[in-house]
Amino acid sequence: MRHYVGGEFDASGVPFPLVDPARGTVVGEAPAAPRELVDRAVGAAREALGPWASWSPAERSRLLHRIADGIEGRFEEFVTAECADTGKPRELASTVDIPRAIANFRSYADLLAGRGERSWHTTTPDGRGALNYTVHKPLGVVAVISPWNLPLLLLTWKVAPALATGNTVIAKPSELTPGTACLLAEVMADADVPAGVFNLVHGGGADGAGQWLTEHPGVDAIAFTGESRTGGTIMRAAAARLAPVSFELGGKNAGLVFADADLDQAVAGTLRSSFTHSGQVCLCTERVYVERPVFDAFAEALAAGARALSGYGPMVSAAHRDKVVSYLDKAAADGDVLAGGGTPRFSDERDGGFWVEPTVLAGLPEDHPVVREEIFGPVVHLAPFDTEVEAVSLANTGPYGLAATVWTGDVSRAHRVAPALDVGIAWVNTWNLRDLRTPFGGVKASGIGREGGDHSLDFFSEPMNVCVKL
């Protein structure tokens, strides 16, 4: 595991251990970047800005495709690194995480190639008129700080548009999952990305590379994905120099199941949306409200499906496993456990890992911590509702507003309910179906701004207006 600064690989810094989530064993180490290396990375990124800005959009677009080609060429290595870091099933990394990293670079390469600028012809009293047109400039040096759950997908979801728009980047992946970021740096070097355009430093957040980047006067903007609490800390650091921030934060996503839904589809969809990556996806459903006439049937089918789940992965760390289990203990004390509720016994080396059973709960009050706080594990709470108005109100209550699912067979109800939800993304009769051109992000404590398509290109650009008197 190495840093990548100014086109050079570097392993300086105090090593920190890397732990296999499936077995709980130390399997490697990575260097924590010292402060001077973070300073050097910012300096290299700043120095590279000028030459990089001279690249045409067509040249940057071709380079992004070359990076995508590089990831494709080392696909299995990326899958192995992603699974080693996160413990996620190989099938998930090879069908979601790594293909999406490739798609992230290709979609922004194509969007950039086709991006036009707007202009206006302005009439003037002398009749000769004026021409107003927009020029998009890069923000400058961007710090990209990413979480441990979808390490490569979420890192490249920011790096691709940041590079596409002519910025230079210092990436700081989670200290729990540095592996795929290291491979990405090698792909960048092999693709002849100019030195200093993409830099990578490893280490922690507070009192580490993460904090030093967010406080650094040489960093012009911060793109962050992580906990809402961390977002608040970063926003305070950015406020000191009014640096723009793009935040993708926490969630406590609700599902609404109406009696007119296809129940089998709703159960299968909720099993996916609650237990994919063992609930360690920001879009996962952690609370489901079910119309009363079908509550028992839905609860019974979902609990049976959760009990039958196999091949799921562990929590990313012992600390995260302990956090999730603490919520299970509270739920068992105050409510009903319909499935799971503990940690599985395998009677093999996995017993040293950070596993939690897929868990279905019910019977807790709406103000209970399990129903209100983000757990970020394989845990979903069910509660009944009687009216559509009540369902929307239940879903909209709480500090978060990232995503939601609506299961209904009534098309009018779908178009009435989905827009009424205070979230950034609502799926109807599906989950996590993604079009990369659409706005992606949350409201309330779930984030600031939107990623995806022009939304990312706009965040990473400064639009300038030029007015020419004719």
Ligand SMILES: NC(=O)c1ccc[n+]([C@@H]2O[C@H](COP(=O)([O-])OP(=O)(O)OC[C@H]3O[C@@H](n4cnc5c(N)ncnc54)[C@H](O)[C@@H]3O)[C@@H](O)[C@H]2O)c1
């Ligand atoms: N909205 C989304 O798109 C989205 C996507 C994935 C994860 N998440 C959220 O991320 C969280 C899980 O990820 P996590 O545990 O890695 O989050 P986290 O906030 O603990 O860490 C995220 C990143 O921030 C760094 N960091 C931590 N403290 C910092 C500080 N003070 N200054 C600068 N950097 C700091 C970490 O090193 C890591 O790289 C969950 O809350 C989840 O909801 C949101």
Ligand SMILES: O=C/C=C/C=C(\O)C(=O)O
């Ligand atoms: O864990 C959170 C998942 C985020 C997913 C995306 O950012 C995406 O699908 O673009």
